[in-house]
Amino acid sequence: xxxxxxxxxxxxxxxxxxxxxxxxxxxxxxxxxxxxxxxxxxxxxxxxxxxxxxxxxxxxxxxxxxxxxxxxxxxxxxxxxxxxxxxxxxxxxxxxxxxxxxxxxxxxxxxxxxxxxxxxxxxxxxxxxxxxxxxxxxxxxxxxxxxxxxxxxxxxxxxxxxxxxxxxxxxxxxxxxxxxxxxxxxxxxxxxxxxxxxxxxxxxxxxxxxxxxxxxxxxxxxxxxxxxxxxxxxxxxxxxxxxxxxxxxxxxxxxxxxxxxxxxxxxxxxxxxxxxxxxxxxxxxxxxxxxxxxxxxxxxxxxxxxxxxxxxxxxxxxxxxxxxxxxxxxxxxxxxxxxxxxxxxxxxxxxxxxxxxxxxxxxxxxxxxxxxxxxxxxxxxxxxxxxxxxxxxxxxxxxxxxxxxxxxxxxxxxxxxxxxxxxxxxxx
Amino acid sequence: xxxxxxxxxxxxxxxxxxxxxxxxxxxxxxxxxxxxxxxxxxxxxxxxxxxxxxxxxxxxxxxxxxxxxxxxxxxxxxxxxxxxxxxxxxxxxxxxxxxxxxxxxxxxxxxxxxxxxxxxxxxxxxxxxxxxxxxxxxxxxxxxxxxxxxxxxxxxxxxxxxxxxxxxxxxxxxxxxxxxxxxxxxxxxxxxxxxxxxxxxxxxxxxxxxxxxxxxxxxxxxxxxxxxxxxxxxxxxxxxxxxxxxxxxxxxxxxxxxxxxxxxxxxxxxxxxxxxxxxxxxxxxxxxxxxxxxxxxxxxxxxxxxxxxxxxxxxxxxxxxxxxxxxxxxxxxxxxxxxxxxxxxxxxxxxxxxxxxxxxxxxxxxxxxxxxxxxxxxxxxxxxxxxxxxxxxxxxxxxxxxxxxxxxxxxxxxxxxxxxxxxxxxxx
Numbered sequence: 001x002x003x004x005x006x007x008x009x010x011x012x013x014x015x016x017x018x019x020x021x022x023x024x025x026x027x028x029x030x031x032x033x034x035x036x037x038x039x040x041x042x043x044x045x046x047x048x049x050x051x052x053x054x055x056x057x058x059x060x061x062x063x064x065x066x067x068x069x070x071x072x073x074x075x076x077x078x079x080x081x082x083x084x085x086x087x088x089x090x091x092x093x094x095x096x097x098x099x100x101x102x103x104x105x106x107x108x109x110x111x112x113x114x115x116x117x118x119x120x121x122x123x124x125x126x127x128x129x130x131x132x133x134x135x136x137x138x139x140x141x142x143x144x145x146x147x148x149x150x151x152x153x154x155x156x157x158x159x160x161x162x163x164x165x166x167x168x169x170x171x172x173x174x175x176x177x178x179x180x181x182x183x184x185x186x187x188x189x190x191x192x193x194x195x196x197x198x199x200x201x202x203x204x205x206x207x208x209x210x211x212x213x214x215x216x217x218x219x220x221x222x223x224x225x226x227x228x229x230x231x232x233x234x235x236x237x238x239x240x241x242x243x244x245x246x247x248x249x250x251x252x253x254x255x256x257x258x259x260x261x262x263x264x265x266x267x268x269x270x271x272x273x274x275x276x277x278x279x280x281x282x283x284x285x286x287x288x289x290x291x292x293x294x295x296x297x298x299x300x301x302x303x304x305x306x307x308x309x310x311x312x313x314x315x316x317x318x319x320x321x322x323x324x325x326x327x328x329x330x331x332x333x334x335x336x337x338x339x340x341x342x343x344x345x346x347x348x349x350x351x352x353x354x355x356x357x358x359x360x361x362x363x364x365x366x367x368x369x370x371x372x373x374x375x376x377x378x379x380x381x382x383x384x385x386x387x388x389x390x391x392x393x394x395x396x397x398x399x400x401x402x403x404x405x406x407x408x409x410x411x412x413x414x415x416x417x418x419x420x421x422x423x424x425x426x427x428x
Numbered sequence: 429x430x431x432x433x434x435x436x437x438x439x440x441x442x443x444x445x446x447x448x449x450x451x452x453x454x455x456x457x458x459x460x461x462x463x464x465x466x467x468x469x470x471x472x473x474x475x476x477x478x479x480x481x482x483x484x485x486x487x488x489x490x491x492x493x494x495x496x497x498x499x500x501x502x503x504x505x506x507x508x509x510x511x512x513x514x515x516x517x518x519x520x521x522x523x524x525x526x527x528x529x530x531x532x533x534x535x536x537x538x539x540x541x542x543x544x545x546x547x548x549x550x551x552x553x554x555x556x557x558x559x560x561x562x563x564x565x566x567x568x569x570x571x572x573x574x575x576x577x578x579x580x581x582x583x584x585x586x587x588x589x590x591x592x593x594x595x596x597x598x599x600x601x602x603x604x605x606x607x608x609x610x611x612x613x614x615x616x617x618x619x620x621x622x623x624x625x626x627x628x629x630x631x632x633x634x635x636x637x638x639x640x641x642x643x644x645x646x647x648x649x650x651x652x653x654x655x656x657x658x659x660x661x662x663x664x665x666x667x668x669x670x671x672x673x674x675x676x677x678x679x680x681x682x683x684x685x686x687x688x689x690x691x692x693x694x695x696x697x698x699x700x701x702x703x704x705x706x707x708x709x710x711x712x713x714x715x716x717x718x719x720x721x722x723x724x725x726x727x728x729x730x731x732x733x734x735x736x737x738x739x740x741x742x743x744x745x746x747x748x749x750x751x752x753x754x755x756x757x758x759x760x761x762x763x764x765x766x767x768x769x770x771x772x773x774x775x776x777x778x779x780x781x782x783x784x785x786x787x788x789x790x791x792x793x794x795x796x797x798x799x800x801x802x803x804x805x806x807x808x809x810x811x812x813x814x815x816x817x818x819x820x821x822x823x824x825x826x827x828x829x830x831x832x833x834x835x836x837x838x839x840x841x842x843x844x845x846x847x848x849x850x851x852x853x854x855x856x
Contacts, residue, residue: 022578022720032645032758033577131575137721139567139575146751147559147567149461150450150741217460275703275727292450293565293738297727299703310721313578321753323574330460 004037005320006073008100010065010091011080012045012052015105015132018309019078019316020054034320041073045081069095076101076319078312084108096120096128103315105132105308108197111206114213114220115335118327128327129315134207135160135284137307138300139314144214144288145329151290153215156254157428161204162282162302163190164230164250168267169280172238172247178231190282200229201250205265208252211286212263213328216256217335220328221263224340228266232421237352240380240392241269246350247277251426253343260341269350269425275299276428287428343424346397348377352421353391353410357383361415362391368413372406374398388417400424432465433748434501436528438493438519439508440473440480443533443560446737447506447744448482462748469501473509497523504529504747506740512536524548524556531743533560533736536625539634542641542648543763546755556755557743562635563588563712565735566728567742572642572716573757579718581643584682585856589632590710590730591618592658592678596695597708600666600675606659618710628657629678633693636680639714640691641756644684645763648756649691652768656694660849664810665780668820669697672806674778675705679854681771688769697778697853703727704856715856771852774825776805780849781838783817789843790819796841800834802826816845828852 007023009016023030023040030038042060044067062068069077069091077095079102081088088109095102096117104110110117110130121128131141135158144153159165163185170181182199185191190198197203205225213220230250241248246269255262270276275297279285284302289295301307328335355361362381369376378394395403407420435451437444451458451468458466470488472495490496497505497519505523507530509516516537523530524545532538538545538558549556559569563586572581587593591613598609610627613619618626625631633653641648658678669676674697683690698704703725707713712730717723729735756763783789790809797804806822823831835848 018720026578026580029580029645030578032762035759137724139571139724142570142575143567146746146749147570147742148738149745150454150458150738152454152457217457273701273706275706278701278703278706290738292446292734292741294729294732294735296565296567297725299725299727301722304722306720307722310576310578310718313720314575317577318574321574323751323753325749325751331463334460 002036004039005316006039006041006075007078007316008042008068008071008074009040009078009080010044010068011082012043013080014305015308015312016045016080017052017054018305019312022309022313024054030317034317036320038316038320042068042071044068065091066094069100070098074100076103076316079104079106082106082108084112089113092117093120096124096126099124099126101127101319103129103312103319105130105312107133107203107206107210111209111220111222114210115332118332121327122332127319127324129318130210131315132308132311134210135286136300136302136304137310138284138286138298138302140211140286140298141214142314143296143298144211145325148288148290148293149329151292153288153290154255155289156211156215156286158208158252158284158286159249159276159279160207160252160284160286160302161198161250162284163198164204165279165283166190166281167199168230168233168238168248168250171235172242175235177235178233199231201227201265204250204252208254208263208265212254212261213335215254216261216338217330218261218338219335221261221338221340225263225265230267233267236390237421237423241350242272244394245272246270246425247272248423249276249279251276257341257344259344260339262341262343264343267423269423270428274428343400346399347427348397348425349395349403350423350425351393351395351407353393353416354418355389355391355415356417357387357389361389364413364415365391365410368409369406372402372409374402374406394425430464432467433744434467434469434503435506435744436470436496436499436502437468437506437508438472438496439510440471441508442733443736443740444473444508445480445482446733447740450737450741452482458745462745464748466744466748470496470499472496493519494522497528498526502528504531504744507532507534510534510536512540517541520545521548524552524554527552527554529555529747531557531740531747533558533740535561535631535634535638539637539648539650542638543760546760549755550760555747555752557746558638559743560736560739562638563714564728564730564732565738566712566714566726566730568639568714568726569642570742571724571726572639573753576716576718576721577757579720581716581718582683583717584639584643584714586636586680586712586714587677587704587707588635588680588712588714588730589626589678590712591626592632593707593711594618594709595627596658596661596666596676596678599663600670603663605663606661627659629655629693632678632680636682636691636693640682640689641763643682644689644766645758646689646766647763649689649766649768653691653693658695661695664818665849665851669778670700672822673700674698674853675700676851677704677707679704685769685772687772688767690769690771692771695851697851698856702856771828774827775855776825776853777823777831778851778853779821779823779835781819781821781844782846783819783843784845785815785817789817792841792843793819793838796837797834800830800837802830802834822853
């Protein structure tokens, strides 16, 4: 029997509490599986007095996460505070510098500082693990880094923000407008303190760029990911998509092409009866394509106390078992800088044009589309109460660049009441 | 850079060839990911002269797999011959005794001899890995053993025989009877040399019992798994199930209850629009439920050159990276003997009764059901061309034991032309 593995946990929100519960409830099981005791030496959070439903009296308390991270009786620093910089980054650096292993759920920090932190961890010979940072309880980091290590990965896709998926599926099932469901989600506590992290696609893109790094051996590059949020998706879009056999999902796509790395996070239409289309509420899904394995689909809860704590603990158990592999699958020093590329290939696009209700508006829009070289597969027009003619279009296959240029050209004609909504139709 | 990891590969069917291709095509990638070269020292198969589409001239040839397994220049013995005993078992034992790591896709061998082999591997301090033995390219062994190591696993379910799933979905889509589709599958080379391994559910049950062992820390126990094959599923069952919103799948369920371990592999009705219901052709799916993670679903190709070679290589890369954890997640000496239990809980059952076309047959069957305490939710009766009245029944929730007893009682009345078909309706 090896000596115990001693944790220091910073951040006692639902996930931190979930991790503590696993330690408290499953001591024998964890010992059998890892060959050693897993213990908690100390914890840290903003409020010491808050009742979190677990007994913290057996653990030391540290107000300062940096102090926690560097304690002599901490082998693994578990960072669950979140935030791109600030105390999370400072304490993780302090832990690594002190030769401690780090397990974190902090996608924002890693999406921005992942390269620097990975280099530091590997220089110090310790683990920096982040299964919990991507898609909650779904074991996607380990699958990509380890199980699929014999594959050249060709594409990674995923629905990885449960809040957005909740909003979109709730709009559809309850027939409620975006603003109302957004407010509902807010009251249910589903939204981040800055809701734009969720609905703007930022949180999901943080996750996607971490997967890209492992998939292609490239340095994490959040800055060049192309983002589009769900804020402008209306119930009309959802209904029209459903009529055509599609559902709208905030979908991330990461693909390495000859031109470079494509990383997009945006609402797309996906076939309603595909695994992605059937995804409800807060459930996440990640799809990985490799040259040997073909397509693998992983599905599970993307957030919440239990699922995220499960992912944190997968990493803790790996460390307890002595597993130590490079943070992003190959040594950080060997990760290459990728060249960002635009979406390649052609696909159909969905467009919603809210035209001013005046003569010639439709003609102007149509000729702008034709000028851009886009041909129309299907088109329906609806009048609404507010003197706006709503035109819903599905194009024949075209490139993303052409679709964007056409939308811009239509907007430039001045016939639109609102900016156009342009969504890719993914065939997945 | 560590010294190379040298493989010896026994069995050069599609999977062995797939493994060789990965080594040949991805040398640089494998070196970057594992920190060392992966090489092949020697290979073995039944026929040396057969053209397999890959150049074997750089590898030594061994006629005897035992000789291959014990060569000084082999670090990892990759056993891809298959078969419960014989050369596979002999060579794996020889490899372990010689202190070689073993990677195998041999579910039959492990389902019967897993405990003995795990004890030997752990005594020798080497790896015995088998990701490729279960559900092809799906990383279920690693997910269960490592990613979910912080969970008490409560249930594992899966569709893990692609051939059966192909037969069942093909019967439905083409409207063809079992015998015809079976012959089709045979000509396509989808069936094992002994087809009963596939259609009898034996191959899938071999896989299920390996998952049970990891999930619950119990010794592999194939002998007490309850098996039912798909041979008696008719197109009528498939059509009737579809009308009610279900599909028939050969589904494995492993569950630890207070009464003991339930392991069943049998055709069941599952909701048509559930992840399991939507599974087509040779695709496999495994569902794992844990106390923290909730439900995780993994889907991918269950067989074939690429997917299975991908799984083999996941294991090879783990060994190259120095990972060594117990074969079934906890040391083999600590695996407990499980008590087999019957299916617990109640559910609805589907029954097909082919009644002799004579007065009173229906009355006898109905009263036998009533006597057994089974009440009927839905019933339809069809006359067929062959003087048989076909009665299709969905029961109200009842236990598996009661459903079986009722079916037996009906058979005992002598009114049936064929034995009854009784299928559980899983709500998943």
